[in-house]
Amino acid sequence: MQQCQAKHLKDYRSPDFTISHVVLEFDLNGVNTKVKATSQVKRLRADATQLALHGESLNLDSVLVDREKVNYQVEATQLVIEVDSDAFELVIETQIDPEANTSLEGLYMSDGAYCTQCEAEGFRKITYFLDRPDVLAKYDVRIEADQAAFPYILSNGNLVEKGELPNGRHFAVWEDPFPKPAYLFALVAGDFDLLEDSFITMNERKVLLQVFVDKGNLHKAHHAMASLKKSMAWDEQRFGLEYDLDIYMIVAVDFFNMGAMENKGLNVFNTKYVLADKESATDDDYHGIESVVGHEYFHNWTGNRVTCRDWFQLSLKEGLTVFRDQEFSSDLGSRAVNRISAIRVMKNQQFAEDSGPMAHPIRPESVIEMNNFYTVTVYNKGAEVIRMMHTLLGEDNFQAGMRLYFERHDGQAVTCDDFVNAMQDASDLDLTQFKLWYSQAGTPxxxxxxxxxxxxxxxxxxxxxxxxxxxxxxxxxxxxxxxxxxxxxxxxxxxxxxxxxxxxxxxxxxxxxxxxxxxxxxxxxxxxxxxxxxxxxxxxxxxxxxxASSEVARWEASVQLISQAIWLNITRIQSGSAMVLAPQIVDGYRGVLLDPQLDSALVAEIFTLPSAASLIEQVDSIDLDALEIAREFVEEELAAQCEDELLVKYRQLHHIDSVGARALKSRCLMMLLKVSEQHDSIAKTQFEQADNMTDTLAVLSAVNNSGLVLRDELMAAFERKWIDTPLVMDKWLMLQGGQNREDIIDRLAALEEHAAFSFTNPNRVRSLVGGFVAQNLYRFHAKDGSGYRYLTDILKKLNGTNPQIASRLVTPLIQYQKFDDCRKQQIKKCLKELLTLPDLSKDLYEKVSKALL
Structure with missing residues (x-):
């Protein structure tokens, strides 16, 4: 398959041409949206006679060079133009159909609004262009649209002009003074509710802050706004970095493949990471919003002002910015709990990636589909590599390295080596051997x-x-x-x-x-x-x-202690012996629960047993059936032995209004329901009296796999109340997908017809299907292969509409190496079936083909 040929880091070649300035003119008109791009092009290599521009799904109207027609050739994904000038003006006019764009890349419609997603290579679906990160241009953007339907028309930078046009239309002109690659371009047009505020920078500049949300959701935008202001203040205080435009905008859209996008001055967000109020959002949701808002804001310097030379350097911006958002969350909240969360991602997800067919260094060496490398390795392991540098250098030297990095490379597209060299030069620490973390894959x-x-x-x-x-x-x-x-x-x-x-x-x-x-x-x-x-x-x-003086070390010891108990019982199951839980283990956990000096949030983390997925990553092969029995026994036995203490602690925490108290109360309830159905009255009372989503969802999570009659009653009551609130119904769908029940496949099929579900919306698919494949491990890996068959059918459907989502969902199917031969053979059969699809996307082809090697 020619379209599935890999690109290699070693083959990087700087561009033959560059574009210094581009004027984009959009006539937003449904299926016949017109785009005119006027670019100032400069030849960088004297022998270059062909300008090859990237383009996909475009209808080309005209091409002019210095206002004259020119010879060109349209290929599948390129426009090749014959040129003989060192510098020239290039004008390209195209038409696109945003309404038919289900890939959610480029310019598309999200619930009636126009929006864009151009990272990594989506700009080529808007116009023919040098769609590569090492081409940095200044952008002027003029947008025309129907004024009644789209009163807000937004793009990057500062608003310089706006006005009305005939026939009920209007226009706006935006100017971004900072050169940027095409992947950072953004456009949004729609009818929103608007929350406004301002921020005074450390140099006394006033910045207008705007958060745009769907009509009726204005009251849910305040936490996002507060998080933005905290992010701006923190980046000044910790890193000395000041925002550089007159306006900063966030727009929340419901149809979005990712969490959010850091487009310069105009961040487009998934609604999941903007909308929140106490009744509809959990404490985890609030934390997620604060973290993601911070992450995208921090990209203004680590990603926008200094960007990637090529996409193999993705961790240059993402690993560094994840480290920064982790530090932001830790400085504002519990450092221990935030660190534990980051470690869980590494041990549960990244270690699995490192031991699977998609293992790659944080700076990959080859790629077929760039979207496949927005991975926990590039992001989260990349952040760990930055954290190790911080550990080796110390805070002062690390900050000196950051300052040197910006002094050298502001306004440039650079490499991971450039960053490490700045750290090395600022500290006089030899990081030559340390650089192997960027090039060697796998977990030491x-x-x-x-x-x-x-x-x-x-x-x-x-x-x-x-x-x-x-x-x-x-x-x-x-x-x-x-x-x-x-x-x-x-x-x-x-x-x-x-x-x-x-x-x-x-x-x-x-x-x-x-x-x-x-x-x-x-x-x-x-x-x-x-x-x-x-x-x-x-x-x-x-x-x-x-x-242990480190709270994180205390938690890690608890994970190791309970893991050893589970492995011991797997051995006992296999030998036909009775399962046991040693008294000293119970005493250790009981001591944690009774220690008045320990933070409730930390105790909640300690009482959260390691997931089945993380346990699987501790061994080379797994008896999945024995694991299910052993893990359930250990949790139930620990709960039974600590029942009195858990009940006392639950009652102590019942009326305490804090994140930590709610987290520990939730864990106590979860464990109490594993001991006896007599505690279901506690669950029902909490559900009926809860005044926040954290306590409500804690009950549903606790009863979800309890087998209690109460489960269906509470799930139905929750559905009736929240049926018209999509983000809340996502939680319900995820719980449904996670139910460990024999008829789960039939249940999933029925839920696909539910009013709250839609295959065209990534959030809905991630909730229901993702909830099943990621959280319902035993049913997904059912011996009869029904879970594999179900996911394969879903992937076939998504392959033609949204390959990115399909590619992300396939991950549990390709990580089969540790299972028994029966399961392996069934998975391979499904993968081979996918590989034979005549229109298999690059996204799926890359992962499936590697899994079958």
Whole structure:
């Protein structure tokens, strides 16, 4: 398939031509929307005689060079123009049909409004252009539209002119003074409610802030606005970065493939990350909005002012900006809880990607469809790599590196190496070996052996690292790994607390003057994205849960402790022995629950057992059926043994209005319902009395897989109340997809006809289908293959309408390597069926073909 040929980083070539300035004129008129692009083009290579422009799904009307007709050729995805000038004006007129654009890339309709999504390569669906990130141009945009239907017509930059036109139409002209690549272009036209505010920058500039939302949702925009103002203040205080335009706009749309997009001055957001009020949004929703608003705002400098030379450098902007939004959330909220959330993403999702067919470095070496590399590796592992640099350099040197990075590269399209070089030059720290994190795929495995010599009073740690083979990469070099270590005494005293450097395949670290063997807290705070191999005893882990100075280390010890109990019971199931839960484990958890000094949010995290997906990532192969039984037993037994304490804690927290209290109350309720149906009255009372969505959804989540008659009653009541609120019904759909019930496939088929569901809306699909494949692991992997068959049929349907969503949903299907042969064969059969589709998209082809290698 010619369209599925891979592009390679090693083949990067700077452009033959560039565009310094472009004037875009839009006549928004439904299926016959006209686009006129007037570009100032400059030849960069003297021998270049053909200008090749990217374009897809366009109807070409005319091409003029310096107002004269010119020879050109239209190919499948290119317009090739014969040129003989070093500099010239290029005018291209095209027509597009936004209403037929179901891919949600380029210019499309979202529930009656025009909007754009151009990252990574969507601008080529608007007009023929040099759609590559290393071509930076200044944009002037003129938009015409029907005034009654589209009273707001927006684009990047500052509004410089607007007015009325004949026949009920009007226009607006926008000017963006900062050069940007085409992927940052944005246009929105629609009828919205508008929330306005302002922000005074550190240099006393007043910036107009605007949040546009669907009619009737104005009251749900205030948290997004507050989050934006917090983001602007934080970026000035922490990084010294000031906003640079006179206006900053956020527009919330319901049809959007991603979470949000950082288009310069005009961010387009999925409604999920803008709309919130206490009754309809959970505490997690509020946090998600604050985080995503911050993320997109922080891109103004790390992504917009300094952008990527090519798409292989995507982590340059995304890894760095995820690190920044994580720090923002941590500075404003609980650093420990935010760090735990980031670690969960790594261990549950990114480690799976690293061990699967789509394993790639944070700077990929090849790509067929760029949309496939908006991954947890590029984003989240990329952020961990930035965090490791921060650990190695310290805050002061890291900030000096950031300043040097902007001084060198403001207004440029650069590489990951440029960023690392700035950090290195600002700190005088040699990061040559550290750069391997950008080029080597996979998760390092770090094995630790320890020995205590009482005569010498010496404790020795021997640390070994290996990096497993991944597709296309073998015989890898040793990585530079920061090793955050604490040694604890039996009384909880911190004996050693420092960061060590692992740079060799094997290293020894000796600690003198110890009178007894300490308990090691290894890779505290997840100081590096590695898989740790060390034989912890239950006693050591309980000690860490009680005394580690890092709250994150306490949580990590709890995960390890309960995981070991689950693995032990899997072994007992396989040998025909009775399952057990050791008393010291229960005592450790009970001690956490009763400790008045611990933050409720942290206790809630500790009492959230590791997911089945994260447990699977701890081993090379899995007995899925035994895992289901063992994990359920451990959770039920822990709940039963701590029932009295859980009930007391629930009652203590019942009327406390805080995020942490609600989180722990939810966990207590979840575990109590696993003990006895006698507690269902508590659940029903909470549901009926709840004055916020967090408490309401906590009840539904608790009863969702309880088998209680109460479940259907409460789910029906929730549906009746929220049927006309799509974002809330998304929560209901996700719960439905996550129900561990024998008739789940029939239930899913019925829900596809539900008034709240639509195959054309990514949020609805992610909720129902994504809820099933990602959260209903045992039913998705049912032995009869029904889950695989269901997802395959969904992917066939989405392949022709929205390949991006199809490609994201296929992930659980391609990560089959750890399952038994029966399941593997059924999955492969489905993948082969997809591969034979005559119109298979590049998005799916890349993942499916790699999974079958």
């Amino acid at each position: 495995v770090v094995s630790i052996d320890d020995h205590f010599d009482p005569q010498k009073k010496q404790y020795t740690l021997t640390v070994s690292q290996t990096l497993p083979d991944t597709p296309g990469q073998t015989n890898k070099q040793a990585m530079h790994i920061p090793f955050d270590l604490e040694l604890l005494g039996s009384d909880g005293q911190s004996l050693v607390n420092q960061v060590l450097d692992i740079t060799q395949e094997s290293q020894r670290f000796v600690f003198d003057g110890l009178t007894y063997k300490p308990t090691p807290s290894l890779f505290q705070n997840f100081s590096a994205p590695i898989r740790l191999q060390y034989e912890f005893s239950d006693e050591q882990l309980v000690n860490l849960m009680r005394f």
